[in-house]
Amino acid sequence: MRRPSIPNISLAALTGLLTVVTGVAINVATGGSLPDQLQKYQGWAWPVVGLFASALVLVGMLQAWQTRDEPDHLRVADPFGDGPAARVVGERVSAAVDVFRDRVEFCDRLRGHVLSRPTRIVSVTGRRGIGKSGLVAKVLAEFEEPDEAADAFVDGLVYLSTRTGVGAVDTARIFHALARLLPPGQRVQLEEQWANGGVGVLSDLFLALARRKPVLVLDNLDDLQDPDTGRLASADLVSFFTSVCSCRNPPLVITTSQRPLGLPPTVGVHITRIDIDAGLEVDDALALLRHFDADGEAGLCAVPVADLRRAVREVHGIPRGLELLVTLLAERKTATLQRLFDAANAPDMLLGCLVSEGFETLDRVGRAVLRLFALADTPLPVDAIPGLLYPDAAPAAVTRCVDRLISRGMLGFERLSGRARLHPIDSDYVRRSLLDDPEQQRVLDLRLADWLATRRTEASSWRTSTDVAAQRREIRHRLRAGDVRTAVLVIAEIAEFLAEHGETDEMESDLARVRDLVDTPETRSAYELSRGLAELASGSSEEAAVAFRAGLVAARQSGDAFATARLHMWLGDALRYTGDPAAAREPLLRASALSPADGSGRAVVLRSLFALGIVECYLPDPAAAARAATRFEAILRPGDPSHWRAWLSDLRALIALVTGDHATALREVERGVANFxxxxxxxxxxxxxxxxxxxxxxxxxxxxxxxxxxxxxxxxxxxxxxxxxxxxxxxxxxxxxxxxxxxxxxxxxxxxxxxxxxxxxxxxxxxxxxxxxxxxxxxxxxxxxxxxxxxxxxxxxxxxxxxxxxxxxxxxxxxxx
CATH class of the missing domain: 1.25.40 (Serine Threonine Protein Phosphatase 5, Tetratricopeptide repeat)
Structure with missing residues (x-):
């Protein structure tokens, strides 16, 4: 949060003092007098005025110097009147903040790096369940609430994970999450820059955020590492880390993974590694065990301390292992610590055994709940679980089961968000061992996809790719379930938005997966529309035109008038970009002939008329362009988006320019600028x-x-x-x-x-x-x-x-x- 700086306060104070002293000096100079006790100082009146004036100039110069590196396009005229900026973005990477124990040395090290920032990246490593995410969440929780002292070091937090939100962690998601720390005016401007420039805009974003000293957490990057070499397999993220190390004033980045990220040496020199190579100390582990068994269900109060200490050593003090142990003893009354002692497994194998035995204690509903979370691979609202599992299980039974799983630590829960999550260890086990029935998995994937379809937002509210996160996850579940038809149609719904924002990588990957599976005219037209938009975004107008023509053939076969008009509209744009405006005219005329009865139809017709008018100006046929503008205006309604009116002004300005009516052109320019x-x-x-x-x-x-x-x-x-x-x-x-x-x-x-x-x-x-x-x-x-x-x-x-x-x-x- 930006506050008045010391120079700003000093300027105000000095201005007030200067006003008072100047008044006194003028009073003396015009024959006035001072109180008797101050008479002997009246000769100093004007020198004091000069002193205060000099101080005022000096402080003003200091204030200007402080902002010398901030470009005009990033400076906020009124930082307190530009709307709210988020302080915390994303969900905590661990729900274990309240039960976190010990790790004093690690907490101090991480906190020290957050406060002093000797390097740009902190990599927290350690085996699954050792408490990496808990450590990060515990330290950063101190900075989540506004605090004048803490804000000098951290005034913005962003939590991202491969196991939350849209799932993918890429530069686009990082950019939009960081941008949410800015006031709306700056955020919108930078997001528009991002739509056209991508990674090159990161330096502007970092500069805009510099005063807030943000911290960015990238959790569970194991999912993006090569399983054999440990190298970060995402070239996109490697590029992001390179920008962090090469740009001025980047956020502090904290990552968690089991192994080092294997980044290039030029990035590696900017990384501090905190390796959690051992579990909790015995006394802290015992305290955590007793906390997990606060209700006494696991019977630990009756277990000799010597046996508990041995149990702690057997699970190597790993927090998740301790939690699983308590869960097992509480659920399976015949389970004993002796079985644990007899196993004598390595930590990873032991954890796997504890997870396995814990799941064996679950009933049918409990297993269904955990299968659902493992497939979702992201936190879910607990209120949604009963509906997702209906009619396989009664809603009341599911609610009781979820409560029990949370109380036993098999699900993490954050009361603030109302969401529960499955620990990565458990999630990996469930996907590997409990999702062995393809039909069962397909049904759950489809239910998740149908639920996500209800989470979509109106297209008019979309600003960044995170606004279509529900559709992106829905596509993933539908493709995994084999529902290619619906997946392709959803891709086509968001393709235009993603193309306009330059974020088509994931879309292109999805299209490559379904290329040979689109076997109906309906899906073929949607596929070719999306492919054409991706080609257009990459600058290949010729390839885009080929795709749009192929899509038109399929759309006509399916009899879908809306899809046909949409493809005609984009074909017209592609042909204009290839330098053939005459050829662009015919498809745009066809697109504009669609009935503008509903919202989507009106958007296509207006967009087509705008493009048609521009083409007519190319030819040039200003009379035809004017007819397009007249039709455009007749379709507009009072509550329509302001940028539609800006399109009309843009078109009329071009028509006036072509016809030599310069006065009208300038009037329309001003009108259009105001609407845009x-x-x-x-x-x-x-x-x-x-x-x-x-x-x-x-x-x-x-x-x-x-x-x-x-x-x-x-x-x-x-x-x-x-x-x-x-x-x-x-x-x-x-x-x-x-x-x-x-x-x-x-x-x-x-x-x-x-x-x-x-x-x-x-x-x-x-x-x-x-x-x-x-x-x-x-x-x-x-x-x-x-x-x-x-x-x-x-x-x-x-x-x-x-x-x-x-x-x-x-x-x-x-x-x-």
């Missing part, structure tokens, strides 16, 4: 600002046009909008040429050509031709290159199109006889 400002598509405001720059350049306001295009370029770079950034640089090259600076124009055109070509944007050839103008031998060659550049822009209304007279002037006098 209060929408999830704020990043698109750059296209409207570009229209303003084109109007200014056409009217001869070259300097102002240049400033506008530079602003557009900066904003596009900030949001990682490769297409808009390249167009802004190309427009700057035209501006330099019009301003009489051909060499500067050539440099900028070369930059634009490289940038556009690197992102496979077809207008790159226009920049190539423009870059050659400055090196042309004569006016005729320059004129030919200018005309080729204009032609290669293919009528794109986002680019400057000089009139023929201006082309002649820029080329210079002809050398022809």
């Amino acid at each position: 400002a209060d929408s999830p598509q704020q990043a698109l405001v750059g296209y409207l600002q570009s229209v303003r720059g084109l109007v200014l350049l056409t009217e001869g306001a070259v300097d102002e046009a240049a400033r506008t295009f530079r602003d557009v370029r900066q904003g596009a770079a900030l949001y990682r909008q490769a297409r808009l950034e390249g167009f802004a640089v190309l427009n700057l090259a035209w501006t330099s040429l019009v301003a009489g600076d051909p060499s500067g124009a050539s440099v900028l055109a070369c930059e634009a050509a490289d940038h556009l070509a690197a992102h496979r944007i077809v207008e790159a050839s226009a920049a190539v031709h423009l870059a050659m103008v400055g090196r042309a031998a004569d006016a005729d060659a320059r004129r030919a290159l200018l005309r080729r550049s204009v032609q290669a822009q293919q009528g794109n209304p986002d680019l400057f199109h000089p009139a023929e007279e201006l082309v002649d002037r820029l080329a210079g006098p002809s050398t022809e006889p």
